[in-house]
Each structure stands twice: as structure tokens, then as C-alpha cells.
Amino acid sequence: MNETWIILGASSAMARAFARDMATQGDALLLCGRDTADLERDAADMALRGAAPARVFAFDTRDPESFMPILEAGRASKGVLNVAVFAGSMPEQADIDADPSLVAGVVTDNFTAAAAFLMAIAPEMEARGAGVVVGIGSVAGDRGRLGNYVYGAAKAGFHTFLSGFRNRMGRSGVQVLTVKPGFVDTSMTWGLEGMFLVASPSDVAADIRRAIKKRRNVIYTPWFWIGIMTIIRTIPERIFKKLQI
């Protein structure tokens, strides 16, 4: 059966790879982001390749009014309704240290906007008794690090939200998948130093596809990050606080 995907942050390289996969299998797309002209080009490109129709919506995490037309379109869709949240931002930690007023925006972009949107669409998904929610968190949310502790804290908040949301939505047959990527080659990480084992956006999209099929709850992508983060989480705080990671 064909399905509809609301994709928040559809201009992300990971989102584009995922959206192409879903369109190829015949699902309808609601591509939501700030640069609608860019997303219209994506939609046209997918249509040329014979994919199902994609519609474009303006979406800004910091403007809750922009959520309304997307919510309406989601409610008006037929069949199974799914949501994937790729939107997020990661300013340099040094910039946030210099200007703490940036904290609220980071928390909005990576956590609270998605939480508010998902809670607004939840009753519709519950009523349909099916569907998938994909939330992109980060390994950064597993432990607060010197280099990105505000971003990591926002992702940790999103992980915790998704855990409780999974408990709620699972009762209606809706799968909630938390995705924790390691380093991925996208515009967010362009030029960052110290990256290793960098994955491609299409690898991440393939992992998400597999996890949906297997009805997984939480995945690390690529898979080996589960081992790396298990080690990082077990380092005693008295040592961890002195590390430069």
C-alpha cells in the first residue's frame, strides 16, 4: 500500500537520500523546509524519475505557524501517514559559549519544535492505527562532551521525548524509531576537524529503511557506533571531565 511521508528538514542530505528511496517505492512525500525553491527542484527531479507526487511546504522550526499547513495536509492524506524528522542545527560550541542566547535556538531546532509537531500530529496517527515516526537524534546525545554539549543536550532531550512517545504511540500500532548517527558527510559537518569513520547520507538512509522494516526502536548508524558509545558512556566522570573529546 502506498503511504505518505511528512519529511521535516527535507533539504538535509540524509533526508534527500531517504526521500528518494521512499518516493521510488511509490510513497507520496510532503517535503518541508526553509528553502522551498530548492525543494521544488527535488520534487520535480523525483517526478521525472517516475516517483510518486511530492509536495513542498515552508517549514521553520522557530515559526510554529509554519507547522499548520503541513499538519492540515497530513490530516487530509489517505492511508498510512508517516513522519521523519531530519531538521537540526549545530552551531560551533565556542560561538554558543560566547553568546548563550543561542542556546534556545539549538534546543528548538533539535528537540522542542519536533516534539510539538509530533504531538500535534499524534492523534491523527493514533486514529489510523498505523504509521512510522523517524526521529534523527545523534550519538552526541549519549554523553555531554566539551565540543558540543548544548547540541548534545538538545539531542538527549529529543531521545528521551521519543522514548516516551514510543510508549504512547506503540499502543496504537505506530512505530517510533530513534536514529543515532555518528559522523555523516553532510553540510552540517563540512570542514569539521577530528572526524573519523564518516558515513554517507545514503548509508544512513539504507539503515533507516532496514530498521523500519524490522520495526526497531533505536538504532546507531553505522552500527559500530553502539560499541564506541558504550565505551564512551562507561568512562568515569572524574576522567571524562578532563578529556578533550
Ligand SMILES: NC(=O)c1ccc[n+]([C@@H]2O[C@H](COP(=O)([O-])OP(=O)(O)OC[C@H]3O[C@@H](n4cnc5c(N)ncnc54)[C@H](OP(=O)(O)O)[C@@H]3O)[C@@H](O)[C@H]2O)c1
Ligand atoms: N552530519 C552528521 O554527522 C550528523 C550526526 C548525527 C546527527 N545528525 C543529525 O542529522 C540531521 C540531519 O542533518 P545533516 O547532517 O543532514 O545536516 P544538514 O544538511 O545541515 O541538515 C539539517 C537540516 O535541518 C534544517 N534546519 C536547520 N535549522 C532549521 C530551522 N530553523 N527550520 C527548519 N529547518 C531547519 C536544515 O535546513 P536548511 O537547509 O534550510 O538549513 C536542514 O534541512 C540533523 O538533525 C543532525 O543534527 C547529523
